[in-house]
Amino acid sequence: MSDGPTYGFDTLQIHAGARPDPATGARQTPIYQSTAYVFRDADHAAALFNLQEVGYIYSRLTNPTVAVLQERIATLEGGVGAVCCSSGHAAQIMALFPLMGPGKNVVASTRLYGGTVTQFSQTIKRFGWSAKFVDFDDLDALKAAIDDDTRAVFCESVANPGGYVTDIRAVADVTDAAGLPLIVDNTSATPYLCQPISQGATLVVHSTTKYLTGNGTVTGGCVVDSGRFDWSASDKFPSLSAPEPAYHGLKFHETFGNLAYTFHGIAIGLRDLGMTMNPQAAHYTLMGIETLSLRMQKHVENAKKVASWLEQDPRVDYVTYAGLPSSPYAERAARCYPKGTGGLFTVALKGGYDVCIKLVDSLEIFSHVANLGDTRSLIIHSASTTHRQLTPEQQAAAGAGPNVVRVSIGIEDADDLIRDLDQALTKACG
Numbered sequence: 001m002s003d004g005p006t007y008g009f010d011t012l013q014i015h016a017g018a019r020p021d022p023a024t025g026a027r028q029t030p031i032y033q034s035t036a037y038v039f040r041d042a043d044h045a046a047a048l049f050n051l052q053e054v055g056y057i058y059s060r061l062t063n064p065t066v067a068v069l070q071e072r073i074a075t076l077e078g079g080v081g082a083v084c085c086s087s088g089h090a091a092q093i094m095a096l097f098p099l100m101g102p103g104k105n106v107v108a109s110t111r112l113y114g115g116t117v118t119q120f121s122q123t124i125k126r127f128g129w130s131a132k133f134v135d136f137d138d139l140d141a142l143k144a145a146i147d148d149d150t151r152a153v154f155c156e157s158v159a160n161p162g163g164y165v166t167d168i169r170a171v172a173d174v175t176d177a178a179g180l181p182l183i184v185d186n187t188s189a190t191p192y193l194c195q196p197i198s199q200g201a202t203l204v205v206h207s208t209t210k211y212l213t214g215n216g217t218v219t220g221g222c223v224v225d226s227g228r229f230d231w232s233a234s235d236k237f238p239s240l241s242a243p244e245p246a247y248h249g250l251k252f253h254e255t256f257g258n259l260a261y262t263f264h265g266i267a268i269g270l271r272d273l274g275m276t277m278n279p280q281a282a283h284y285t286l287m288g289i290e291t292l293s294l295r296m297q298k299h300v301e302n303a304k305k306v307a308s309w310l311e312q313d314p315r316v317d318y319v320t321y322a323g324l325p326s327s328p329y330a331e332r333a334a335r336c337y338p339k340g341t342g343g344l345f346t347v348a349l350k351g352g353y354d355v356c357i358k359l360v361d362s363l364e365i366f367s368h369v370a371n372l373g374d375t376r377s378l379i380i381h382s383a384s385t386t387h388r389q390l391t392p393e394q395q396a397a398a399g400a401g402p403n404v405v406r407v408s409i410g411i412e413d414a415d416d417l418i419r420d421l422d423q424a425l426t427k428a429c430g
């Protein structure tokens with residue numbers, strides 16, 4: 001689309017980044033299933049390799065289908081640029097990579113997707129990086145955790161497995177004062193329910209595997225840059241502010257301004273780490289994003305109905321859904337997430353571990369899978385699966401104790417979902 005009026009979300013989710021194919025007029029974005037792109041001549045090739053001209057070289061770095069998705073997500077998030085990756089976890093490594101170095105740390109919320117807790121507490125140590133986990137409701141603890149070696153602060157907007165929502169503005173006030181970038185994983189909220197950049201986030205990461213694609217077909221991830229952080233304000237971010245030996249001493253921030261982080265993500269991150277999204281995956285995700293707002297409205301509507309029903313059921317101990325009036329985060333949810341808090345929540349059963357296992361085995365519409373953000377309703381017993389690698393303390397902090405199941409409410413008929421849960425609870429509770 002041309003520069004013109006600012007379009008609304010529903011228009012941008014269909015059009016941003018895309019234009020009819022100049023060669024054929026194809027209206028839908030073609031899947032450019034090509035590894036390489038012919039240079040106009042040797043000078044053109046040299047300019048591309050020197051980053052003096054922007055264009056397509058090789059699909060590990062850039063691909064026209066993936067580029068449309070990058071622009072689509074960046075626009076919906078209110079960022080200046082984005083880099084798509086092979087998965088959400090790849091996006092998290094890609095997001096940290098330009099910021100971190102041996103001995104440096106990221107301060108992260110305790111309320112995170114289980115896989116992220118494992119990635120941050122175990123795997124990143126191999127790079128010499130480390131993570132410190134703190135309760136982001138305790139802003140003094142957050143401030144105290146930040147030290148001279150901290151290079152980023154990380155949290156989720158609507159946290160997986162549900163029930164918790166972050167006050168991003170309050171956290172951003174702390175990171176702004178500390179001169180650090182705030183990275184927000186916006187997977188569970190999506191830009192329809194929350195735009196972290198408008199609340200002060202520096203970078204947004206996504207697992208596009210989930211709601212953005214929306215139907216459980218492909219894995220993918222994305223890093224979106226707000227373009228607002230001054231990488232040269234301190235000497236903490238030399239990858240972006242100091243001369244880069246791999247490009248003849250080019251300084252990314254000086255050369256590319258507010259696009260420095262995005263260019264670094266492609267020219268160094270994708271080039272050397274190779275966590276590239278393939279054009280087929282980008283195609284499926286583009287298809288999904290076209291209906292994002294419609295799906296999120298229905299996910300929220302259904303989740304409210306199902307959570308309310310579960311909450312009053314005597315077999316249920318408690319339900320953690322930030323969209324319920326009984327939630328301790330109800331006020332924050334209404335203030336920071338006025339369109340709703342998504343389709344994820346956890347249910348604690350009075351019966352404990354065995355009843356949870358029986359419940360997931362007795363459901364008919366809900367599928368027992370390690371995924372979320374699908375059109376179909378999903379359920380998982382986190383303690384025996386996704387959160388299995390965590391200590392009991394970490395499980396409890398993540399809201400994934402042994403008596404808890406996590407549900408991802410789909411866009412089926414809410415009454416059918418309630419009937420399914422009712423019959424399965426009857427079987428599970430004996």
Ligand SMILES: *Cc1c(COP(=O)(O)O)cnc(C)c1O
Nearest residue numbers: 087088089113160187207209220
């Ligand atoms: C699934 C998920 C991830 C990891 O994404 P993958 O695409 O599975 O690598 C990260 N954060 C959150 C909140 C998730 O739900």
